[in-house]
Amino acid sequence: MSAAPRRVFLSIGSNLGDRSAHLAQAVESLPDVVAVSPVYETDPVGGPDQGAYLNLVVELATAIEPRDLLAICHRLEANAERVREERWGPRTLDIDMVWVEGVVSDDPALTLPHPRWMERRFVLAPLRDLAPDLVSARDLQLADGSVRRIDPSDA
Numbered sequence: 001m002s003a004a005p006r007r008v009f010l011s012i013g014s015n016l017g018d019r020s021a022h023l024a025q026a027v028e029s030l031p032d033v034v035a036v037s038p039v040y041e042t043d044p045v046g047g048p049d050q051g052a053y054l055n056l057v058v059e060l061a062t063a064i065e066p067r068d069l070l071a072i073c074h075r076l077e078a079n080a081e082r083v084r085e086e087r088w089g090p091r092t093l094d095i096d097m098v099w100v101e102g103v104v105s106d107d108p109a110l111t112l113p114h115p116r117w118m119e120r121r122f123v124l125a126p127l128r129d130l131a132p133d134l135v136s137a138r139d140l141q142l143a144d145g146s147v148r149r150i151d152p153s154d155a
Helices: 019-029 066-079 121-130 137-142
Strands: 006-014 033-036 040-042 053-062 094-100 105-107 110-112 147-149
Touching: 006 019, 006 066, 006 121, 019 053, 019 066, 040 121, 053 121, 066 094, 066 110, 094 110, 094 121, 121 137, 121 147
Parallel strands: none
Antiparallel strands: 006 053, 006 094, 033 053, 040 053, 040 147, 105 110
16 A cells, blocks of 8 residues: 655756756656746855856655655756755755655754745745745745746746
C-alpha cells in the first residue's frame, strides 16, 4: 500500500546562464507537478554581490518521501552544473523544499518547513500565487527583498 500524496511546495531559482531554461528544465524534470507559479525577477538576498534571480514556486502532489524528493532536487541541481563554492552565492539552479504537508523536520540535512521561508519575498510572492492559504498579504509585506513578476516572453 503506497502513501497518500502530500501537498509539497518547492522554490526554484537561477541567476547564472540561461535562467529561464534552467527553470523550465527543472520544472519539466520534477515528478507529480500540479501547478507552477508565475516567474518573478528578484534581487539576491544575502551572500556576495551578484546578478538578479528568476524565481518560481512549484506545487507537487506526491507520495515521494521528503528525503527522496530532496535527492531528486540535488540531482537536478547537479544536472544544471550547479557549483556550491560559497553560501548564498550565484547559481545556475537552486531548488529548496519550502513546505511539505504534515511534515516538520529539524534534521540538519532537511529542515521543514524551510527555516527562512517566511522571511523571503522571493519565496512568498510566487507561493502566495499558488497557496494563499499559506501566505497572507501581511506575510508578504513583512518579508525581505524585492520582487517583480515578469512576462514569460521577457524571461
